[in-house]
Amino acid sequence: MNSLIRTTARCLRSVYMPRQAVWSTSARFLCAAADLQKDLGEMVKKDKVVVFMKGTPAQPMCGFSNAVVQILRMHGVDDYASYNVLEDSEFREGVKVFSNWPTIPQVYFSGEFVGGCDILLQMHQNGDLVEELKKLGISSALLEAGKESK
Template sequence: MSDAHQTIDAAVKGHDVMLFMKGTKQFPQCGFSGQVVQILDYLGVDYQTMNVLEDDAVRSGIKDYSNWPTIPQLYVKGEFVGGCDIVREMFQAGELQEHLSNAGVPTRDAAA
């Protein structure tokens, strides 16, 4: 399990925006992961993903890492933001865009 923890920690700390999801950006394999991908793509965010379906240790390890029971999980600048529902609600309220901006993560001005 420590290898999975190291893999997760390196991914979270090594990328400004990191999404742990089921599937890939190009082919999400669950609706919740797909929704977060759509939001990030809509905002034009540069982000990396890790497909938890490829590694059972990462799939269970990410839940321990964040103390959050579901996937997908979004991290910005090493900080856990939330899962699909939280990301969607933040996006709809404009809070996700503000959070990304405050973290120095460029987004497309979707409101313009």
């Protein structure tokens, strides 16, 4: 359980926006909860964009996780919650069970599972990502860049 708190604390640091106030509550939640699944349900809903990855956005530890970070960066999405699954193996397995998805990274928009690296990449390529971000109220930086060049 201690390791879970450590994970939470580290995740907190990897989140771009300061969310300490929210997190201290959440950390207690994680601590009290044997049901990680319930906590995950809350974690994915708390932020518009949530990424479970190996490493941090500043230091991804796997090519696929890095790809997700780079795609989001291209679209100007910097304000998202990221959780490093390498910090805790129980957490890592719990994330996979929660989404019923066998691999990391995993991306959520508004609490809804979007997919892994392949799906995000294809959404980026076919334009769906711009549309999905729009639904979240996020205007893709690529869209803005396109406007300027016109």
